[in-house]
Amino acid sequence: MQLLSSTTLTLAYTPFVDPIDAHRAWYWLLIPLALGIAVVYKAMRVIDLKNYPKQVIVMTAQVVGAMVMLGIGSFVLIQHIVPRILPPN
């Protein structure tokens, strides 16, 4: 009975058909997204493919870093600066 229920639970999820449960950790998906963009973009732009892996990693880090900084900047702006600028209700 235990084996049947664990098999049923395993078969309930089909990869690429059903979604994964990433609702609590969705922000980590930024990393594979940036990596995928860097892989394609640098494959077209790099002149010498010897430098390709390093350039992909650098661009991925740049994109992730920029998005993190934008997030921090947006948080500071909305949570701290705007309440000081706008008149109280």
Add this chain to the structure above:
Amino acid sequence: MTSSENSPVLNSNSGSSQGSFRPLPLLAAVVFPGLGHVLAGEVKRGIYIAAGVLGLFFGGMFIGGIDVVDSREDRVWFFGQALVGPLAFGVDWAHQNKFKVTDPATKALRSANPDEGRDAKGFAVQGGKPPNEKSIGKVNELGTLFATIAGMLNLIVILDAGFPSRRSASKSAGAQEPPKSS
């Protein structure tokens, strides 16, 4: 320069002006991501491009399920996803014809509810297991975004395969310059 990137067969850029047009690699790039660059003699680039575009496309499907590719419910997003090529149309056809169910009352095509199954004719039946789980929230958004970005990047790839870029011009310029002596 590697010999694989200097194929004289389909690379009309060798010895010609910068703005030459490569119709066969362009068409091949439309058919399958990266195939255009492979046919143009840039095999490694083609493989990297295929890995990236397909990784993003199937990565989106892995995150959000097959629900993220939907030409009926998410038409605007599908315009971007369609740029991946016939593969995106094939996935959408499978989604519409093998996973969605026809509502018995309204005859409309929709995703199955969690307590519904799909019979042999494609109609929704109560009490079965749905063919797929519809994704919602951030997971659906990100899965859709992954697949759409794959298509948009493939558009740039198609243009790069068909129209030689600054990369080719820079390579030619580098080959013509004499080596600097120390």
